Amino acid sequence: MSVSRMAAARLAGEAPGDLLAGTSAPESALFLAIWAHHDRAPDTALAAARLAVELDPDGEFARLLALYLGSGHTRGDRVYDTPAAFQAFIRGGGNVGLYSATQEALRRHYHRFDAPTVLDVGVGDGMALLPVLDAGLSRVDVVEPSAELLARTRAGLAESGVPHRVRHARIEDVQREWDGERWTVVQSTFAFDALPPDRRSGVLEWIRDRCESFLLVVFDVPDTTRPFSPEWFLPVLAKAEQGVREYTEHRDLVGLGFLVPVVLGFFDAGSARANYEQSVPSWEAELRSAGFGTVSSHRLFDYWWQPAYVIEASR
């Protein structure tokens, strides 16, 4: 059965377990595995993932999915809590070029201001920020809810000598404390999409009134509202395969601890997601409706998942 027919069967209310026996294509087996996982049918999910491996023994995403489903696993919304996999992920593959382009964009942006102050929202372990601390910044504040990621940022900031404040918190949690603050630049690299959409507008309005310039670095992700449609599912599967193959030495760590849970999260409308990505035009519209009068974007880097963009917004 093709993925299109399986997607139709899903919409018609069939159960994934009933389709397993008639599945002979690896993509269809993966569709079934992901569908069953989200329908809370773990045995079917695991059987379907193992079938995908049998049907295509070279499929690395299928191999990792079967391992993931067969063991205790990290939820998509917890991937930054024990972040060794995320840290290995951003230090390998296409992320090397992506982060270097991001650092260059930040540096160029800071140079437009005289001794700017910066707030970094969701700074992580400082991969984007720490290498550009020498760009004439007069103060840096950072907010990050993962204690483990923040430890490295904290150490890097201390070493840099740049005046700074570090908050182990979500951005929503510092709004009251830092209500009277102003920054030249508020920035968020690959982190703002971690906020669920219903929490974003309040945060955006708060940022709007507290900076000269808001810089967002995001992926331009097409509409994700129908993740089980073949038009979304098949390209995502191909990209996931490409993504895991970018890693050799740390493939299982990156796959099991980051990429597989993030990909499964795309199919989850609920809370087990690592991110809520959207297209650049949707980000621009969201910024405008939060009261940013000037919004512009440019393409930053062609990354395997989707192209990365820098969006700049001001009142």
Ligand SMILES: C[S@@+](CC[C@H](N)C(=O)[O-])C[C@H]1O[C@@H](n2cnc3c(N)ncnc32)[C@H](O)[C@@H]1O
């Ligand atoms: C993909 S990582 C990006 C980290 C870093 N900015 C970078 O470029 O490497 C997303 C980060 O957003 C953080 N995050 C998640 N929810 C957040 C929130 N509500 N407020 C601030 N940061 C958040 C996560 O803990 C994680 O460190």
